[in-house]
Amino acid sequence: MLKKEEQELQIDQEKLERDRNLHIREMKRLVHESASRFKDGVILHHRYLLLHLIGKGGFSEVHKVFDMQEMRFAACKIHQLHKDWKEDKKANYIKHSIREYEIHKKLENSRVVKFYDVFEVDDNTxxxxxxxxxxxxxDFILKQQKCLSEREAKSVITQTMRALKYLNEIKPPIIHYDLKPGNILLGSEDSGWDIKLTDFGLSKVVEKESPDGMELTSQGAGTYWYLPPECFVISNEPPMISSKVDVWSVGVIFYQCLFGRKPFGNEQSQASILHENTILKATEVIFPEKRPVSKEAKDFIRRCLTYRKEDRPDILTLSLDPYLKSPKK
Structure with missing residues (x-):
């Protein structure tokens, strides 16, 4: 009886913790919304009616808006350059943003967030x-639930793989390079978690296809828990990367969905991962014993997290993996 009561208390405590996190998140959102110079009811570009703030990042805010021309809801990302920035820093930020939307606006797939428009508000916005x-x-779902059932996690990964397959089939192919839970959007649970990829700020366009891949010119960028060992190799020549970077990220995300933790550097900061060469030492993936997960799922993760990039499948090969195929009815 005591054990049963303890389990019930544990469930109640977890629910209260989730409610507390939601409350804190909403309080932060309201603080950012009240401090924003873009208030609800403002109309941007003579067509976008601001409804409310969705979230705030380093130098940008995302608002839910109503497009009065197309008669639809949209997400408006407002980029604000700091007025005290030097001109070269402003130019670099704008160049980076232009490159992102040049990549994004050409993408048309049901598993990729659609790009609609870009416009200027003022000299710095x-x-x-x-x-x-x-x-x-x-990321929000995992913070609330800690982990998903294998069926749910497999659905998320299968849909993500469809998006990545599309990115690798178009000409020229694209490496996402910043694949992580925060960049995988899930439609409401009522729609069965219809996923869409977003944020192409670090994406690489593979202009020239070669067996070795392409040079990594932005070493040090990205979210370290989700990047493979080849991105951390320091040498005189830039590392060579391919779609196998995204394959590694898929393995990390799937592991996190199933076990509620990252396979490498879970409790570490980005600086600590870099300082201690955590990912360069990630030669073997270890699975927690308590969580019941199929052998097939673990084997799929091992294939994704193959240490040597030469032995790791690329996106198109992984998209044909037997584990991802739906069982016959």
């Missing part, structure tokens, strides 16, 4: 308008 997804990102 410009906006990109994207498809509005009514739901949360995978």
């Amino acid at each position: 410009f906006c990109t308008v994207l498809e509005y997804v009514d739901g949360h990102d995978l």
